[in-house]
Every structure is written in C-alpha cells, then in structure tokens.
Amino acid sequence: MADAEVDTVDLETIVQGAHEKQELRLWLRMLSTTKLISQEVRRRLRNEFKATLPQFDLMAQLYREHDGLRLGELSRRTMVTNGNVTGLVERLEADGLVVRETPDDDRRVTVAKLTPKGDELFTTMAAAHESWLRDMMADVDPADIKALWSRIGAVKVSVSNHLSDPNFD
Amino acid sequence: MADAEVDTVDLETIVQGAHEKQELRLWLRMLSTTKLISQEVRRRLRNEFKATLPQFDLMAQLYREHDGLRLGELSRRTMVTNGNVTGLVERLEADGLVVRETPDDDRRVTVAKLTPKGDELFTTMAAAHESWLRDMMADVDPADIKALWSRIGAVKVSVSNHLSDPNFD
DNA sequence: GCAATTCCTTTGACATTTCAAATATTGGTG
DNA sequence: CACCAATATTTGAAATGTCAAAGGAATTGC
Known part of the structure; x- marks a missing residue:
C-alpha cells in the first residue's frame, strides 16, 4: 500500500x-x-x-417565517423527525410560546407560529446565543472561521451526495 | 433594509x-x-x-482498553452523562457484548469490558464504519480534510477554554 | 474510632430521539 | 360517486439524553 x-x-x-x-x-x-x-x-x-436546544432551534425557524411553518417543513429544516416535532410543538404551545392552526383549505396540515411572547423570548435568547458562540470561539483566527465555514460546506455537499437514502438541504 | x-x-x-x-x-x-x-x-x-451510535461509541472506548474502563471514565470519554452510561452498559450486557465487574480493592467502582463476542462485533463494525466515512467524504480534497482536522482542533481548544464549567479533553 | 466529606454509581423524572405503524385528508381516476 | 394513491401528522415503543437527588463505599480530620 x-x-x-x-x-x-x-x-x-x-x-x-x-x-x-x-x-x-x-x-x-x-x-x-x-x-x-x-x-x-x-x-x-x-x-x-x-429552555432546551431543540426548542431554541425550532423557534429560530419560526422566527424567520412570520406566517408560520407546516410541521413537515419544520421537521425538514430542523432535521428533526416528524414525530419529534409533534412533541416539541406541543410543549412549546403549553408554554404559550407557539400556536398551532389548521388552515381551512387543507385540513391535513398543521401550521405552527410564534406567539408575541415566543417572539420576544426568542429575540432575547438569540442575542445571548450569538454572543456565547463568539465567546467560545474567541481564540480562533477569524480567517480560519471563514475558511472552516467554506470547507465544511464542501464536506456537507459530499456527504449529501453519498447518502443511502438521498435527502438534501 | x-x-x-x-x-x-x-x-x-x-x-x-x-x-x-x-x-x-x-x-x-x-x-x-x-x-x-x-x-x-x-x-x-x-x-x-x-446497533446504535452511542453503543458503538461506547464499545470503541472499551475496544482500545483491553482491561476495561470504570463507568466514570467511560462517561468522560464518550461525553455521555453518568446516568446514561449505566443504561447503555446494562443493555450491552444484556446482549452479551459487555461484562461488568466490581474490583475487590474498591467496591464503589464498576468496570466494564468487552466480551470476546463484543470484541469481534466491534472489529467488524469499525471497519464498516471507517469505510462509510471515506465514502461520504469521497468528494472532499484530502488536503482539505487534513486542514479541517487541524483547524477544528483549534476551535475545540478555544471552546474548552471558555466553558462556564471547565471540563477538558 | 467516628463523623464529615468526598468519590462513584444508580435511580427517577422528563425531554428528546428514532423508527414503524396508524390515522386523517386530499386529489385523481374510473 | 367510490376507490386508490399520495400527503401530512400523530401515536407508540424503545433508546438516549439531561439534571438532581439518593445510595453505598472509601478517605479525611479530629
């Protein structure tokens, strides 16, 4: 060899x-x-x-879609299984951070969206979250951070093209 | 905007x-x-x-320590909580892949080690696992892989030095 | 020695995770 | 209109994950 x-x-x-x-x-x-x-x-x-990390992730997706997202979309974007999204949204709804609605034109669908309370909480958490990341990576050369971002992108593409069950992103 | x-x-x-x-x-x-x-x-x-990924991880640690590891050590190395290790080892023991022993000189301790059956299974899985990774990253420039490895190491060091509760590795 | 502390593991309550099977709804076709 | 396939979500079982509290066993300090 x-x-x-x-x-x-x-x-x-x-x-x-x-x-x-x-x-x-x-x-x-x-x-x-x-x-x-x-x-x-x-x-x-x-x-x-x-709060928990999956809840934060889920809220992050809803935050940028003011009209809400269908649970399937949420599942795809958060890379969390369907069954899992159900439970996550249930608990967030119980906490008054999210509401669920079923549109009249397709009653198979459930759309989740942030409540004002959820929106406000997420805004606060997101700012903190971003600063935590900056702190943790404080000793890394900013040039390396950009380089890592781009090369990990290449890894992601390669992996995506070699999955047994072709997903995507 | x-x-x-x-x-x-x-x-x-x-x-x-x-x-x-x-x-x-x-x-x-x-x-x-x-x-x-x-x-x-x-x-x-x-x-x-x-098999599951956490089981594979746990067996990987035991594989390289032929004399076995205390559960606390296993917990530290796999980055899995103590309580979690208990259950993982329990299930692996039920499957005959791992055994638990309590040394006489310190009866607080539980040491887990691979059985011959576990050792054999892990050897097979490890080879497959390695080739899966090679396949998934097949389209990534080998030079990038080395560069990524080293720069992610820098990230890990930075993060380790900025934890609220100082751990290590 | 004995009490207090420390060390190691287990337990318990919950949240998250996966998969597969079940349910509900829509849309297309005969 | 009835049936079938496709779509969207929920449910259920089992495993993994967290934390905090509880347990037993060794060490320390007096």
Whole structure:
C-alpha cells in the first residue's frame, strides 16, 4: 500500500498508509467538538432561559417565517423527525410560546407560529446565543472561521451526495 | 433594509458589519453537517448491525482498553452523562457484548469490558464504519480534510477554554 | 474510632430521539 | 360517486439524553 513517501507527512500517515483514515479522524473530531459546544449551549439555555436546544432551534425557524411553518417543513429544516416535532410543538404551545392552526383549505396540515411572547423570548435568547458562540470561539483566527465555514460546506455537499437514502438541504 | 452594496462581500456581511456573525454561521453549519453524518451512520449501524451510535461509541472506548474502563471514565470519554452510561452498559450486557465487574480493592467502582463476542462485533463494525466515512467524504480534497482536522482542533481548544464549567479533553 | 466529606454509581423524572405503524385528508381516476 | 394513491401528522415503543437527588463505599480530620 504505502512505502515510498517521506517529508511533510506525519508518522501516523505513513504507518496507516496514505490518507486512509483521515476521514475518520476528521469525523471524530467534528463529533466531539460539536458535542462540546452543544452541551455548553444547552447548559446556558437551561440556566438562563429554562429552555432546551431543540426548542431554541425550532423557534429560530419560526422566527424567520412570520406566517408560520407546516410541521413537515419544520421537521425538514430542523432535521428533526416528524414525530419529534409533534412533541416539541406541543410543549412549546403549553408554554404559550407557539400556536398551532389548521388552515381551512387543507385540513391535513398543521401550521405552527410564534406567539408575541415566543417572539420576544426568542429575540432575547438569540442575542445571548450569538454572543456565547463568539465567546467560545474567541481564540480562533477569524480567517480560519471563514475558511472552516467554506470547507465544511464542501464536506456537507459530499456527504449529501453519498447518502443511502438521498435527502438534501 | 439594504441599499448600497458593493463587490465581493456578501450582503449579510455588510448589513451585520464585519465578522460579527461568522462564529454563529460556522456553528450552524458544523451542527447541520454533523447531524447529517450522524443520521447516516445511525441508519447504517441499525440496518447492517442492529446497533446504535452511542453503543458503538461506547464499545470503541472499551475496544482500545483491553482491561476495561470504570463507568466514570467511560462517561468522560464518550461525553455521555453518568446516568446514561449505566443504561447503555446494562443493555450491552444484556446482549452479551459487555461484562461488568466490581474490583475487590474498591467496591464503589464498576468496570466494564468487552466480551470476546463484543470484541469481534466491534472489529467488524469499525471497519464498516471507517469505510462509510471515506465514502461520504469521497468528494472532499484530502488536503482539505487534513486542514479541517487541524483547524477544528483549534476551535475545540478555544471552546474548552471558555466553558462556564471547565471540563477538558 | 467516628463523623464529615468526598468519590462513584444508580435511580427517577422528563425531554428528546428514532423508527414503524396508524390515522386523517386530499386529489385523481374510473 | 367510490376507490386508490399520495400527503401530512400523530401515536407508540424503545433508546438516549439531561439534571438532581439518593445510595453505598472509601478517605479525611479530629
């Protein structure tokens, strides 16, 4: 497999043979980093707003669609399963942050939208959320942040084109 | 809202002013990409091995520690809470993939280790798992993969140094 | 020694997650 | 109009996830 390369290549690369496991390494690091950030965001959402991350995500989608979204759309955008959206919206409705409506022209559909209370809460949370992220990434070179954003985009495209069940985004 | 834009800079950047929201954009993209990959890995683990991702993660840690690990150590390494580890190990034990033991010198402790059956299953799954990752990232430039790995490492370090409750890794 | 503290794991209450199966509604076709 | 397929959501079972509180076991301090 690999035998005659030298130079800038690190030991692991030589031993494993070429780039064989780079993808796995990248994935493990992406996963642990994402978990780390998620947990921190969760903790702060909980401590400061008594909210959960999935609820925040869901509200973020509704915030930018003032007329509300059908649950299926919400499911697609938040990458959360249909059955899951049902429960999330139920709890948010119980808290008075979201309302559900069934349009007359298609009664299969349920549309969720933010209440004024939900809108106000989300505005506050979003500002805090953004500043948490800035804080956490404070030591990262802004140029790297842009570069990461763009290259992760390339990863996402590649992955999207190699799914067993073709989804998209 | 916007009216006097220019050149290569995108609208969002102008409106928001400078790098203000780069961190947030990066985070959202990391999160969605990670979700995408996780879901695909989950689906394949389920379809091909009737296993779950957390179980796979847990077994991966035990695989590299032939003498087993205490549950607290497992919890730290998998970034899963203590209470959660209890249930995971319970189910893996019920499936005969893991055993639990309490050493005589400290009876507060529970050590989990892979059974031969667990070891064998993990070996098979790990090979498949690695090749799934290679496939999904097939369209990404190998140089980008290395660059991403290293820069995400920088993100992880920055985040680790800005947690409300200092953890580590 | 014994009490207080610390360490490690489990338990309990909930929220979120997935999948598959069930339900309800619409739209098209014979 | 009746039936069938497609669409949209809900439900149910099982696993995972969080936190906080409770439990047992070892260590520390007096």
